Amino acid sequence: MTPAARVQAAIEILDDILGGQAAEKALTNWGRRSRFAGSKDRAAVRDHVFQALRCQRSHAVLGGSLSGRGLLIGALRDQGIEVGSLFTGEGHAPAPLSEAEQAEPRNFQSSAEAKDIPEWLWPLFSRSLGDEAIPAAEALRSRAAAHLRVNLRKASRAEAITRLAEEGVVAEPHAASEAALLVTEGARRIKNTESYTLGFVELQDAASQAVVEALPLQSGMRVLDYCAGGGGKSLAMAMREDLALYAHDAAPRRMADIPARAARAGVKITCLTPEALAAQPPFDLVLCDAPCSGSGSWRRDPEGKWRLTQEGLDELVRLQAEILDRAVAHVAPGGYLAFATCSMLEVENGAQSRGFLDRHPGWTAVTEAAWRVHQGTDGFYVSVFQRPQSD
Numbered sequence: 001m002t003p004a005a006r007v008q009a010a011i012e013i014l015d016d017i018l019g020g021q022a023a024e025k026a027l028t029n030w031g032r033r034s035r036f037a038g039s040k041d042r043a044a045v046r047d048h049v050f051q052a053l054r055c056q057r058s059h060a061v062l063g064g065s066l067s068g069r070g071l072l073i074g075a076l077r078d079q080g081i082e083v084g085s086l087f088t089g090e091g092h093a094p095a096p097l098s099e100a101e102q103a104e105p106r107n108f109q110s111s112a113e114a115k116d117i118p119e120w121l122w123p124l125f126s127r128s129l130g131d132e133a134i135p136a137a138e139a140l141r142s143r144a145a146a147h148l149r150v151n152l153r154k155a156s157r158a159e160a161i162t163r164l165a166e167e168g169v170v171a172e173p174h175a176a177s178e179a180a181l182l183v184t185e186g187a188r189r190i191k192n193t194e195s196y197t198l199g200f201v202e203l204q205d206a207a208s209q210a211v212v213e214a215l216p217l218q219s220g221m222r223v224l225d226y227c228a229g230g231g232g233k234s235l236a237m238a239m240r241e242d243l244a245l246y247a248h249d250a251a252p253r254r255m256a257d258i259p260a261r262a263a264r265a266g267v268k269i270t271c272l273t274p275e276a277l278a279a280q281p282p283f284d285l286v287l288c289d290a291p292c293s294g295s296g297s298w299r300r301d302p303e304g305k306w307r308l309t310q311e312g313l314d315e316l317v318r319l320q321a322e323i324l325d326r327a328v329a330h331v332a333p334g335g336y337l338a339f340a341t342c343s344m345l346e347v348e349n350g351a352q353s354r355g356f357l358d359r360h361p362g363w364t365a366v367t368e369a370a371w372r373v374h375q376g377t378d379g380f381y382v383s384v385f386q387r388p389q390s391d
Contacts, residue, residue: 151201364386
């Protein structure tokens with residue numbers, strides 16, 4: 001495919017997404033229709049689509065319309081590329097620009113529009129981040145770096161870097177976590193390397209790893225990952241200490257990959273259904289990596305930025321509080337409850353933690369930490385509470 005044909009393909013896919021189709025489904029459908037497209041073509045088209053979604057508001061302004069065509073015109077202008085060089089109408093290229101499309105774009109009408117944040121969310125986003133709001137919003141407009149977690153049970157970080165280099169993946173240590181790597185070259189090769197398939201490394205954001213390092217883990221603890229999902233933090237905890245580690249999710253099907261991932265990593269994680277959890281004695285530490293807005297990871301899921309509504313955020317905040325209150329029953333006297341989100345919004349983080357302490361007198365705050373998306377990781381938050389010896 002020519003560069004212009006890739007742009008046209010992205011335009012068609014974006015129109016499907018703007019019409020209500022999920023991005024991954026739209027990309028998959030295009031791929032099935034386009035057997036002629038090679039791996040580099042598919043990667044390039046995917047990059048066009050996701051960058052347009054990250055910058056949907058500003059690119060619509062720069063391109064003159066909220067459409068696949070408008071977004072790609074805006075994207076090219078944002079990058080300083082001459083639009084007419086690709087919009088030629090020749091072969092599979094997009095049609096030439098109309099007179100209206102050639103007009104000078106209007107000015108941005110707000111910081112939210114210029115920095116690609118929903119207008120309704122900007123006041124909360126700004127209050128939550130203060131002076132960091134603009135750099136955080138700007139960071140969300142670009143692609144996230146690839147981070148790896150080294151399986152320290154199998155290799156040191158230096159050894160993992162050497163192994164990966166031999167397989168065409170260049171990585172360097174990341175400061176956020178002792179096991180974290182930043183991939184600087186060959187990110188798309190990772191899942192095909194033996195380092196990955198044999199469990200020497202896992203894909204995991206460095207801040208997600210740092211959340212685990214902030215937990216008061218001690219050898220011999222019984223630990224419950226209460227909202228385990230695919231088990232990323234369970235696996236990271238398994239690297240740290242000699243733990244009796246359990247994973248639970250309200251929707252057990254989300255944990256389907258955990259047994260295979262644990263076997264690959266050479267660790268044991270016991271998955272519990274809600275019924276099985278009810279029969280367990282209390283745990284020394286319970287981690288609630290709660291459902292959230294995902295505002296700290298919108299680079300990876302830009303659709304989430306535009307799907308979120310005030311009503312949806314209110315429901316997430318209510319659900320987080322409910323999860324924390326339910327998790328209390330699974331914490332042993334003197335044990336710990338940790339609350340984590342991949343959000344940068346205060347209403348989901350500090351305010352949620354303060355609300356928990358207000359509802360549970362006697363519990364104490366042990367630690368609180370946050371990571372910002374413009375500081376080299378996804379945006380994450382964690383707070384840890386300790387239960388009194390007797391309630």
